[in-house]
Amino acid sequence: MFLHAQGELALGSRLKAVSESLYAAANAAYREAGHDIDAHWFPVLRYLQVRGPASVTEIAAAIGQTHPAVSQLAAKLRAQGWITRRTDRSDARRGVLELSAEAERKLDRLGPVWCAIRRAAAAAAVRDGGTLLDALGAFEADIASGRLAADIRAHHARLKDATIEIAPYRRDWAVHFERLNAEWLQRWFTLEEVDRAVLGDPQAHVIDPGGAILFATLDGEVIGTCALLKEAPGVYELSKMAVESGFRGFGAGRKLLEAAIAEFQRRRGRTLFLESSKRLGPALQLYESGGFVHHPAPRPGSHYQRADVYMVYEPEKAKRLRAKAAPRKQLRVVGR
Structure with missing residues (x-):
């Protein structure tokens, strides 16, 4: 591929492409498991799930995104019923976002899918070792060939059938x-x-x-x-x-x-x-x-x-x- 030949100069472009491919793979895994979450929403929803109610400013700083980006996503998530906005009980001038009861219920069932994605991605990232560019190339190959998606499905099937x-x-x-x-x-x-x-x-x-x-x-x-x-x-x-x-x-x-x-x-x-x-x-x-x-x-x-x-x-x-x-x-x- 052309970008591969550009070496480190194209690293950002390749990482961006891999990022979008990973979003697509995660969304496919969610759909197969019957979940209606979008992978792009993960950082905001997961932060609220783990840390609880927070302001847009707090979330943006924690997940490394801009305030406008988080604000726009929050508006979308509110419209779809995933989050609500309320006044901070300790400071009436401050608004905070929190998960809706339905979102809490949905996210509490996503652990096996998240675990499957993490396992498959971790294996792909170290498949061939070598330099960062070598590892990135192997990662891209796993995504393009469908191996990453197949590994996610296999791990998820194991987790669904496993006993606590x-x-x-x-x-x-x-x-x-x-x-x-x-x-x-x-x-x-x-x-x-x-x-x-x-x-x-x-x-x-x-x-x-x-x-x-x-x-x-x-x-x-x-x-x-x-x-x-x-x-x-x-x-x-x-x-x-x-x-x-x-x-x-x-x-x-x-x-x-x-x-x-x-x-x-x-x-x-x-x-x-x-x-x-x-x-x-x-x-x-x-x-x-x-x-x-x-x-x-x-x-x-x-x-x-x-x-x-x-x-x-x-x-x-x-x-x-x-x-x-x-x-x-x-x-x-x-x-x-």
Whole structure:
């Protein structure tokens, strides 16, 4: 091709062409999976999904696009029902964008497609190694030949057929424990000092004192986590439960909760409690369905400034709930 012969002089032009080809490949993957998102919208929608409501100025600075470009896209997304605009509760002069409830639902199902695109693109980028131009040429060839699209389809098929599994703590997964929890804490609250300590060194603050950390995986991808913190002999706190944006609604949270309760019982624990917030409605419903009962006041001596909910696990209630529920397949915990 002509541009290839121009070497580094045509790098920008080739990267732009590859960018548009990747958008097309991503859109094809979305359509095949039954999603109506456009790949060009991804940076804005993903930012709002992960970070929460934000102004056009904040979004533009974070994703490296101009204010007019983000403003124009925001207008389009508002017209199509993906986002809404409201006045900032802390500053009435400032407007912020946020996802609509329907957009939240749609994006929470996109994790497998995003994972498939990432896997295929990562493999194409390093296929032949060599210089940047060599890698770019290999990438272009993969797109032109249809290999990238085929790889995305194959990865997505694997992920759709995969079963969520629960695995115990591994030192090399500590980064996921921190990543997943930091994401949701920064979306809904702020990282408190106790969070920074536990997430920064889970071995010292959770495992060594006698607690446990569990991970939810899908075809090898870590998509969720939770911890059992040992408060005292026989007393444990269910804490740091988080599921990655894009993989919510697939049952990872429930499997983590069931596995954490099973681990608590395996250790012959006497008391299992948790602290949460009234802002987290779906999470509270999950805990209630798992046998946790609300106590009328926050826990005395709570570690967290954000906590205004205190719940304790009651095995008898859990048994009654299980008796009413439809039979489920036995939970598989690997690596035990």
